[in-house]
Amino acid sequence: MAKHKNLEDYLFNHMKRNPKRKQRRIFKKDKGWVVKNDRPEEYLGNPYFYYTDDEVNKYAHSGGMRRAQEKIAHRVLELLELNQGNSLLDIGSGPGYTAEVYRSEGYNVTCLDLIPKMIEKAKEKEFETYVGDMRNIKEIFAGHKFDGIVSVSALQWIKNKQEIQKVAQGIYSVLDKNKPLVIQFYPKSEQELKETAKVFTQNGFHGEIITDWPDVPKNRTIYLVMKRD
Numbered sequence: 001m002a003k004h005k006n007l008e009d010y011l012f013n014h015m016k017r018n019p020k021r022k023q024r025r026i027f028k029k030d031k032g033w034v035v036k037n038d039r040p041e042e043y044l045g046n047p048y049f050y051y052t053d054d055e056v057n058k059y060a061h062s063g064g065m066r067r068a069q070e071k072i073a074h075r076v077l078e079l080l081e082l083n084q085g086n087s088l089l090d091i092g093s094g095p096g097y098t099a100e101v102y103r104s105e106g107y108n109v110t111c112l113d114l115i116p117k118m119i120e121k122a123k124e125k126e127f128e129t130y131v132g133d134m135r136n137i138k139e140i141f142a143g144h145k146f147d148g149i150v151s152v153s154a155l156q157w158i159k160n161k162q163e164i165q166k167v168a169q170g171i172y173s174v175l176d177k178n179k180p181l182v183i184q185f186y187p188k189s190e191q192e193l194k195e196t197a198k199v200f201t202q203n204g205f206h207g208e209i210i211t212d213w214p215d216v217p218k219n220r221t222i223y224l225v226m227k228r229d
Contacts, residue, residue, distance in 0.1 A: 032190025035217070041157045042188065047114055056117040060095040069094070072152050072221065073101035076182045079210060079225045082107070086147035089174065091134050092154025095121030102150070103127075112140065135163055137170030145176050155185035155196070164196055168203040175228045181205065183224040197224060204229045 040050045051059070059065055076098070082088070084106030090099045093111035095118055102109045111122040111129045123129045132140040134154065149171055158164050171181060181200075187193040197209055207226030213219035 033217070033220075034189040035186075039156070039186065039188070041159070047157050051115045051118065053117055056095070056115060056121070059118075060121045066097050069097035069152060070101050072184055073098040075212070075221070076150050076152065076184060076223070077102065077105055079182050079223055080148055080150065080180050082148040082180055087145075089141070089146045089149045091137070091149065091151035091171075093122055093127075093129075094118050094153075096125045096127055098150070098152045099127055100125060107148075110146070112137070134158070135166040135170065137167070138173040139170075141174045144174050146174055147176055147179050149175050149179075149181045151183045151185070153184065153186065155183055156187060159192075161195065161199060164199045165203060168200045168205065172204040172228055177228055179228055181207075181224070181226045181228065183226075185222065185224075187222065193222060200224060200226055 041047070044050050086107060088102050088107040088109050090102065090109055090111050093099050093113050094115075096111060099109045099111050099122060109127055111119065111127045112132055112134070113119050113122070113129075114131070114133050116131050119129045119131045130140055134151070135158070155164075155167070158167060175181060185196075187196060193209065201207075205226040205228055207224065210223040210225050212221040212223075
């Protein structure tokens, strides 16, 4: 990726727009939007504390959660632009809602999640599964290469810049050159979004930020759409 004096200007100028989803440029002169409500990743800090066995069972049997995750997964595939038949790593796969969509569209999916009970649910659906932390991807998948990597509703649990850097470096190590990465997540603020995108662009990726429904906080959905250098 060519060097730019202002990384925010680079991402600003590489935004895609979809009028059906009312996308807009995500960067503004001011500090931007901030989510007012507290989320589990903020007051608990660790997904282990939130995803108890009871919570996992509720999640795995929730029709509303399934539909929401499937909708995001289809959008991820729109942005991924990867041919069917390719290998796909699903980071933070949960019980396999998103993975089922990817498989139904012809991808060879591998599931990774930190919560063993989540992976048990995904394994029941006959996916190749791994229990592990996204910060340890390089070690978990040493010697592996994937044609594409996706992640839905997981990266917001990582708040520390150095730890996000470990995630980015791990993904870089297992993703083939010039292959796509799509991460959907829920940053607390526009500033957190900028900082996360910057970490990835500083660690071997180039791309853009896509925001669906940017002016409707309840529906705002954010994607990092990138490729490995």
